[in-house]
């Protein structure tokens with residue numbers, strides 16, 4: 247009985263060796279390992295509670311509530327928050343995503359092409375657009391182009407500019423995901439397709455890509471989350487009341503009302519979309535992990 | 539008479555590694571030829587050169603008299619007449635068994651959906667997995683998957699079937715089902731080139747057995763001779779190891 251007891255202690259001891267030195271003799275400091283572990287835990291909880299209490303007592307709660315969680319100010323943001331701001335954010339994101347998806351796929355195929363110039367072009371594109379801040383792309387498209395070519399405007403105006411800017415950036419990331427996905431499809435799949443007489447393009451479309459896209463759904467969904475947030479960069483292009491999106495709407499209203507609640511509300515609206523998407527990604531990843 | 543397969547002085551290098559060192563052989567229409575030999579002797583490479591999944595470094599490959607190694611040859615067209623069955627099945631995992639057998643009919647032969655489905659069901663029925671039409675490969679046993687793979691190749695109406703160790707990845711109790719299907723095909727007069735370690739199958743079904751070692755054909759003849767009474771020491775050593783794995 248005694249032997250088993252100390253064996254168990256040794257195990258708990260090993261598990262908590264972060265806070266106690268490894269030692270088989272409990273008597274060294276006069277305290278048993280279990281006792282020491284309890285004390286350590288107790289201290290950690292005590293610190294946590296102390297900080298909590300300090301924050302609760304020192305913070306000016308009425309002021310915080312008034313400035314960051316102001317009910318009437320928040321209420322004033324509806325329904326525009328959803329009908330205009332969120333709607334535009336979603337339009338920007340999805341349009342950019344669509345462009346990024348198609349361009350990314352093309353770049354991935356170029357990257358894997360047997361034609362060397364295609365590979366080089368794709369690689370250069372990917373390296374440039376992955377390495378640049380998205381903001382620079384926005385500014386180049388939004389101001390650089392019109393200045394260089396007066397009177398020129400992209401189809402869809404702000405929508406077109408934002409979609410293209412987001413798409414150009416997203417394409418570089420998505421190309422790398424697609425490439426990894428295509429390469430993750432076993433070689434035997436292409437061989438089986440070719441042995442049935444399929445041409446390389448046909449085999450790619452009917453056999454390889456459907457499998458590759460399934461593999462890259464998690465990273466592609468992640469990219470959607472990133473784009474959703476990056477769409478806020480549209481504020482640099484100067485949007486109107488009709489083309490405003492979540493961040494711009496939040497900051498405009500904040501300045502208008504001299505109150506920070508709108509930024510909190512806008513932020514919460516992002517989370518409303520990004521957190522569920524994040525959960526979906528984790529589920530999909532877990533499912534793929536299990537399948538392997 | 540044109541040969542179903544004719545190979546002349548075939549060499550294949552992987553980098554500096556010469557894997558096939560001058561292979562000459564033929565398969566006549568309706569013949570079943572089994573290729574045996576130790577691991578690494580180049581059996582798979584030879585088979586894959588027959589439908590140009592590997593491009594020969596030197597030499598010629600003819601199928602039904604048409605040269606595949608001709609730079610102007612339409613390889614894709616030639617492959618339509620050559621079915622291939624792989625050790626690892628290589629079914630398309632995103633498609634059901636039925637769709638696996640239909641897709642090349644539709645996309646390569648241009649058959650309509652209805653026609654392709656009728657032919658697919660016929661062939662799945664023939665290999666004994668008709669009831670698994672709607673299952674995905676991941677839901678099938680290895681033996682079932684391999685039979686779907688055979689049906690997939692047969693649905694293209696091949697003149698020649700290539701098998702690369704079709705039963706080597708199977709649990710022992712599932713080997714019989716696949717061999718039964720292959721026997722049936724042989725009886726129907728299908729021309730078959732089979733890489734296998736199944737000596738029983740080779741002895742009973744093959745018209746000829748080819749023994750390869752070190753990238754060359756060491757012996758080529760009737761099974762009773764190559765397996766029953768080999769004339770080369772290397773063949774005897776190999777057969778002894780295969781037939782008496784414990785000793």
Ligand SMILES: Nc1ncnc2c1ncn2[C@@H]1O[C@H](COP(=O)(O)OP(=O)(O)OP(=O)(O)O)[C@@H](O)[C@H]1O
Nearest residue numbers: 552555557575576577578579580581582583584703
């Ligand atoms: N794609 C490749 N690249 C480089 N070397 C290869 C390649 N494929 C095969 N080889 C080499 O060629 C040799 C013959 O391989 P092959 O697969 O034809 O042998 P095998 O007779 O089929 O053997 P096994 O019974 O193990 O299947 C081996 O040494 C192998 O390592």
Ligand SMILES: [Mg+2]
Nearest residue numbers: 581582583703
């Ligand atoms: Mg092999």
